[in-house]
Amino acid sequence: MSQNSGRRLTMSQALLAFLKQQYVERDGEQTPFFAGCFGIFGHGNIGGLGQALQQMPDFRYYQVRNEQAAVHAAAAYAKVKNRLQTFVCISSIGPGATNMITGAAVATINRLPVLLLPGDIFARRNVAPVLQQLETEHSQDMSVNDCFKPVSRYWDRINRPDQLLMSLPEAIRVLTSPAETGAVTLALPQDVQAEAFEYPAAFFRKRVWRIPRNRPDRQAVEQAAQLIRSSKRPMIVAGGGVIYSGATDALRDFVDRTGIPVGETMAGKGSLLYDNPLNLGAIGVTGTLAANRVAKDADLVIGIGTRYTDFTTASKTAFQNPAVRFINVNVTAFDAGKHFGLSLIGDAMVTLEELTTLLEGYHVDSEYRLKSCGLHEEWETEVDRIYAIRNRPLPSQGEILGAVNELSSPDAIMLNAAGSMPGDLHKLWRTRHPKNYHMEYGYSCMGYEIAGGLGAKMAAPERDVYVIVGDGSYLMLSSELVTSIQEGYKLIVVLIDNAGFKSIGSLSRSLGQEGFGTRFVYPKDGALPGDSAGDSVQPLAIDFAMNARSLGAHVIACESYDELTAALGDAVKTDRTTVITIKSDRYVGVPGYDCWWDVQVAEVSDMASVREAREAWEEMRAKERYFLESGD
Ligand SMILES: Cc1ncc(C[n+]2csc(CCOP(=O)(O)OP(=O)(O)O)c2C)c(N)n1
Numbered sequence: 001m002s003q004n005s006g007r008r009l010t011m012s013q014a015l016l017a018f019l020k021q022q023y024v025e026r027d028g029e030q031t032p033f034f035a036g037c038f039g040i041f042g043h044g045n046i047g048g049l050g051q052a053l054q055q056m057p058d059f060r061y062y063q064v065r066n067e068q069a070a071v072h073a074a075a076a077y078a079k080v081k082n083r084l085q086t087f088v089c090i091s092s093i094g095p096g097a098t099n100m101i102t103g104a105a106v107a108t109i110n111r112l113p114v115l116l117l118p119g120d121i122f123a124r125r126n127v128a129p130v131l132q133q134l135e136t137e138h139s140q141d142m143s144v145n146d147c148f149k150p151v152s153r154y155w156d157r158i159n160r161p162d163q164l165l166m167s168l169p170e171a172i173r174v175l176t177s178p179a180e181t182g183a184v185t186l187a188l189p190q191d192v193q194a195e196a197f198e199y200p201a202a203f204f205r206k207r208v209w210r211i212p213r214n215r216p217d218r219q220a221v222e223q224a225a226q227l228i229r230s231s232k233r234p235m236i237v238a239g240g241g242v243i244y245s246g247a248t249d250a251l252r253d254f255v256d257r258t259g260i261p262v263g264e265t266m267a268g269k270g271s272l273l274y275d276n277p278l279n280l281g282a283i284g285v286t287g288t289l290a291a292n293r294v295a296k297d298a299d300l301v302i303g304i305g306t307r308y309t310d311f312t313t314a315s316k317t318a319f320q321n322p323a324v325r326f327i328n329v330n331v332t333a334f335d336a337g338k339h340f341g342l343s344l345i346g347d348a349m350v351t352l353e354e355l356t357t358l359l360e361g362y363h364v365d366s367e368y369r370l371k372s373c374g375l376h377e378e379w380e381t382e383v384d385r386i387y388a389i390r391n392r393p394l395p396s397q398g399e400i401l402g403a404v405n406e407l408s409s410p411d412a413i414m415l416n417a418a419g420s421m422p423g424d425l426h427k428l429w430r431t432r433h434p435k436n437y438h439m440e441y442g443y444s445c446m447g448y449e450i451a452g453g454l455g456a457k458m459a460a461p462e463r464d465v466y467v468i469v470g471d472g473s474y475l476m477l478s479s480e481l482v483t484s485i486q487e488g489y490k491l492i493v494v495l496i497d498n499a500g501f502k503s504i505g506s507l508s509r510s511l512g513q514e515g516f517g518t519r520f521v522y523p524k525d526g527a528l529p530g531d532s533a534g535d536s537v538q539p540l541a542i543d544f545a546m547n548a549r550s551l552g553a554h555v556i557a558c559e560s561y562d563e564l565t566a567a568l569g570d571a572v573k574t575d576r577t578t579v580i581t582i583k584s585d586r587y588v589g590v591p592g593y594d595c596w597w598d599v600q601v602a603e604v605s606d607m608a609s610v611r612e613a614r615e616a617w618e619e620m621r622a623k624e625r626y627f628l629e630s631g632d
């Protein structure tokens with residue numbers, strides 16, 4: 001087709017027509033890359049993208065309540081789809097646009113593709129300052145959308161309709177690249193969105209972006225095999241990359257043959273099923289005794305698809321063997337190089353397969369294997385113990401999470417993000433398929449839960465989706481309950497009401513700060529009472545059940561463990577999003593297991609409790625390592 005036989009379209013129409021033609025292919029399977037569009041209209045996009053979406057109903061538009069929530073839903077969708085499909089999120093200019101910045105950070109930090117199209121101020125400028133415009137006296141080439149730059153993996157502003165021809169292919173290249181993916185932002189000035197241009201017909205050809213399975217450098221893999229053969233206490237740290245690569249079977253095979261035990265990160269939980277005898281479970285700050293014990297003495301850590309956040313490394317204290325070395329399998333050179341590790345830059349699945357072949361005949365000492373399996377067993381007993389606690393008068397969080405685990409279908413998705421729940425779930429959740437445990441813990445963003453649940457359910461409508469949300473997160477962002485009801489994507493929401501920020505309360509107490517500012521209570525004597533005030537406080541009378549009911553959800557309010565189990569039984573039978581509310585004890589917590597997290601403690605204080613906490617902090621701070629010895 002000649003380049004000249006073009007189609008005269010508005011920039012918005014051309015953009016959508018192009019997006020509809022983008023496909024990804026991995027292992028021979030092809031899918032359209034975009035499942036549709038979430039958004040809210042305003043004057044900054046109604047006549048541009050709004051008009052184009054109306055005219056193209058086959059690119060489905062979903063109306064949401066909050067632009068931040070839209071990006072969470074898109075990111076969760078992409079996470080469930082192993083990054084092979086995502087959503088476009090659109091907003092008006094100004095506050096609608098900046099609402100998406102938090103979502104962009106979630107997506108970029110978690111390495112999840114989302115395409116953000118915030119409206120922008122008039123490119124032609126003559127009517128400036130327009131409603132919601134940020135003015136600056138030293139430049140006219142600036143708007144609030146510049147704030148997206150640090151949280152986007154690719155950022156552009158489309159000031160002329162023909163710029164799409166150059167910008168969109170870059171945007172899709174970044175979104176579909178396992179190494180580069182994250183939020184991509186194309187800021188769309190409101191006037192340009194509606195301007196027409198003769199786009200070459202070839203621009204709208206179907207394009208298939210193949211997701212490669214790059215194999216690592218041959219010499220590096222051979223060196224890795226040598227290192228593994230000569231190690232005595234190797235362990236694997238399985239991160240999100242294992243799951244995104246679809247490498248869970250390859251990992252199981254590798255572990256079966258070599259006997260190397262596995263600790264799982266927040267994003268990597270589900271890399272092995274919970275009952276694999278060599279699955280030591282969660283590692284790091286929120287780790288199990290099994291994984292943290294093995295990590296402490298490991299002489300070789302094989303990180304697969306992990307970023308090594310402080311939660312994974314227990315703030316660089318998890319690996320205490322002075323001779324520990326790292327092999328890092330990662331699609332991203334940046335991550336592969338961490339801890340002076342031997343970098344295997346490549347796809348997790350093919351790299352594991354190659355290593356398996358090179359390690360033919362190798363197996364760890366049987367004593368080491370037996371020790372790992374024994375620790376796994378001991379951990380299962382500890383989970384049983386915590387699931388069986390029947391705390392009174394209010395149930396403990398551990399037993400609530402146990403009930404959800406035991407009473408949800410094995411193929412369900414459990415989703416969570418912030419509060420005291422991620423730590424408990426990382427330790428306690430018994431993962432029964434690789435997508436069973438959906439945790440946003442790169443940004444740990446309060447408000448991800450319900451919006452993310454919507455995205456997860458849209459990605460896997462055949463699965464039950466259980467959203468576990470704290471009262472704090474619920475109050476921050478629960479508006480997509482409405483969208484889930486509008487669109488018929490049923491969620492089962494378990495709202496844990498512990499009258500405040502339990503997680504930060506306990507963190508505060510651990511720093512000697514008495515839970516200040518973390519309870520949902522009225523001020524007393526001119527200040528917000530902390531935990532030292534005990535029960536002599538007036539709680540906020542928030543009726544979560546009524547709140548959820550008012551949005552159209554089916555609601556089951558529970559007072560006890562038994563009522564909760566009955567509610568979980570009933571919730572699978574309802575016809576729409578169902579919110580189960582349950583009060584829980586603020587103080588009964590799941591303990592830490594041989595771990596530490598570096599959170600700053602005041603160096604000087606009037607409070608003796610803070611001075612004491614500082615002393616303990618200094619002792620642990622001294623254990624933090626740089627791993628300078630790790631390299632050659
Ligand atoms: C958007 C956002 N603001 C603040 C925080 C810091 N933070 C982490 S957990 C938490 C409390 C969450 O409260 P809730 O949802 O009730 O869970 P709980 O800690 O009570 O289990 C806060 C304030 C955060 N992670 N995200």
Ligand SMILES: [Mg+2]
Binds near residue numbers: 471496500
């Ligand atoms: Mg709470």
